Amino acid sequence: MRKKTFAAAAxxxxxxxxxxxCGSQDATSQSPVSAVSQDSGRLGPxxxxxxxxxxxxxVLTDTHGKKYDLRKETQGHPTLLYFGxxxxxxxxxxxxxxxxxxxxxxxxxxxxxxxxxxxxTTDPGRxxxxxxxxxxxxxxxRFIGLTGDFKTVQxxxxxxxxxxxxxxxxxxxxxxxxxxxxxxxxxxxxGGGYVLMSDSATVDDYIKDLPKLVRGAKP
Numbered sequence: 001m002r003k004k005t006f007a008a009a010a011x012x013x014x015x016x017x018x019x020x021x022c023g024s025q026d027a028t029s030q031s032p033v034s035a036v037s038q039d040s041g042r043l044g045p046x047x048x049x050x051x052x053x054x055x056x057x058x059v060l061t062d063t064h065g066k067k068y069d070l071r072k073e074t075q076g077h078p079t080l081l082y083f084g085x086x087x088x089x090x091x092x093x094x095x096x097x098x099x100x101x102x103x104x105x106x107x108x109x110x111x112x113x114x115x116x117x118x119x120x121t122t123d124p125g126r127x128x129x130x131x132x133x134x135x136x137x138x139x140x141x142r143f144i145g146l147t148g149d150f151k152t153v154q155x156x157x158x159x160x161x162x163x164x165x166x167x168x169x170x171x172x173x174x175x176x177x178x179x180x181x182x183x184x185x186x187x188x189x190x191g192g193g194y195v196l197m198s199d200s201a202t203v204d205d206y207i208k209d210l211p212k213l214v215r216g217a218k219p
Contacts, residue, residue, distance in 0.1 A: 045201035046209055046219040052192030053184065055079070056156035060120065060148035063133030068146055070118065070156075071191075078214040079116040079186040081193070083157045083164055085123035085177050086135040091199050093139070095183060100140035102206030111214050114188075117143045120157070122179040123167045124150050160184055160193055187216035195219060 084092035121127035132145030162180035181199035209219035
């Protein structure tokens, strides 16, 4: 797997540009389309940051309807943070499924219990706690789903270089959600977000990298 080190500022610029469609649909489909920020393939699946992101001070509502303080609840734990939504036709479910499968195959039970995979919705209008919980249960019940005020989500995403825009209708009346597709890995040692996994990362990529990420090591 190719790996490179890039400055966080450069990745912020990349994440907020080049928006493109996550999925497509035919004229008769009622499923929403997702538009997302794509990583450049030349970065490779894993990008190690030379200046790690600070973990967002994000307090939202989890799938049980309780307040979840991201920094407090994930302190000392390896954490993967992703911004997406449950109606996404392809990249969001694929990314979460890849992580779930890879964790099952590459991590010990203790490591899986220690890992925090946090999915923050970019579409809080439709992704209620119950909807998030039902969706994530079908992928991995250990995954944490968070929903809440969109502006709060957007600010948190932007603080780690992820572009997020409010859900809207396109010219055909289809709902569109715009969001970055990178998974941010936070070290259990420092709490910093030091690795980005792009949406090109496969199950095999995660199988190779997860054992290192849960230790706070570089992939």
